[in-house]
Amino acid sequence: MATSVSKAGPYYSSGEIKFSSLRSNFRAQIRKSSSGGSETFNTDTAAISASSLRRNTNNSSTSPIVPNATENVNISSSSDWKTSQFRNSIKYYYISQSGTDTNLDIDGLTWNGNLGRNINKFMFIDGTCGSSSVTSAAAEFAATTYNLTIDVYGNILGAGGRGGGTSGAPAISGESGGNALAISSSGGNNIVVFVRSTARIYGGGGGGEKGATGANGTSGTCYEYYYINQCSTGAPSCPGGWNQISSGWGCCTWRRGCAVARWTRTCERTYSTSAGTGGDGGTGGPGRGYNYQSGSLSGSTGTAGTSGGGCGSTAGTNGETGGDGGLYGSSGGNTGNSGTGGTAGRAISGSNYSVDGTLNTDTLKGLYQP
DSSP, X not given: OOEEEEESOOBOSSSOOOHHHHIIIIISEEOOSSTTOOOEEOOOOSOOXXXXXXXXXXXXXXXXXXXXXXXXXXXXXXXSOOGGGXXXXXXXXXXXXXXXXXXXXXXXXXXXXXXXXXXXXXXXXXXEEEOSOTTSOSEEEESOOEEEEEEEXXXXXXXXXXXXXXXXXXXXXXXXXXXXXXXXXXXXXXXXXEEOTTOEEEOOOOOOOOOOOOOOOOOEEEEEEEEEEEEESSOOXXXXXXXXXXXXXXXXXXXXXXXXEEEEEEEEEEEEEOOOOXXXXXXOOOOOBTTBOSSOOOOOOOOOOOOOOSTTOOOOOOOOOOOOOOOTTOOOOOOSSSSOOOOOOOSEEESSXXXXXXXXXXXXXXXOXX
8 A cells, every 4th residue: 555644734833823824824825636745825914803713613514614523623613712722733635556456445544533633634546446346445544524525636446356257257147347436425525536637546357248049950760661572371479569551462472372472561660860969159359447458358259069969850959159258338238148248347436525626527437327
């Protein structure tokens, strides 16, 4: 994990504390817009009173002048206010991420107890957050918080789903893609995902469905014949298992008035031959994701059907090719089988958040509104 903490402050570790400086640092200051940037200041020459410099503890306030923060607990929120209470005070709290992290737990980072306070907090994601499991988001926030902005310059990539019929996937349906960023903050307020033009917040693609098994062929029927042509005093019979289909007789000799006959018989028997079996359907292709960032998304070709046993039997048809895996934020392909392609992972999942910034198909793939 590559994260670092910075603050707008701490201010006034020593020396005089002037109202003009408090006005600049707490009313005129504008947060930095990038991890490597600096805060800026509005032009503010209007008078500022001590009452407006009390620590604001209202969690519904989205822009407190003097925010409630662990670092600011010495600043009075009501009476007995003094400028000396601003020693080591801060205005904003920042955490920056760089490099590569898997399954980044944003609320588990070093917030110094400020998640439950109204200080404006900013999480810069400059590197890559990814996940190799569709059951875990690439980055997740799951805590009650106020005034948090997740400012994304880098990549948050959900896991791609496995194709149907592949190891660990459903037998037929494609596996659904994983979510990129998951947010859950019951009771929180003013949680914003700010999307920069360089961001890639992509839900994982769904896996393709396994192809259908090919149709079986039809069985055949073989015919065999046995012929009898003999002289005897009695009519001969077809052997066991054979059926007589024609017969005839004539005199074998003319002695004694044709006492010995020449018999002819045609005997038949049939047996069935096996039908060809249909080939197995091909496996579905993998969905695009952090765990599968390049390579083919195509499903595999089905196996060939087997030939029949002859005598008019027919071969089984080939198994269907598996469905293609989905691109980032897209579902996997369907086939003629009984399942479906895997659904796409969301770019942003959860509730109680808003999305702002550069919102287009380059920066976001998959659903992202609450």
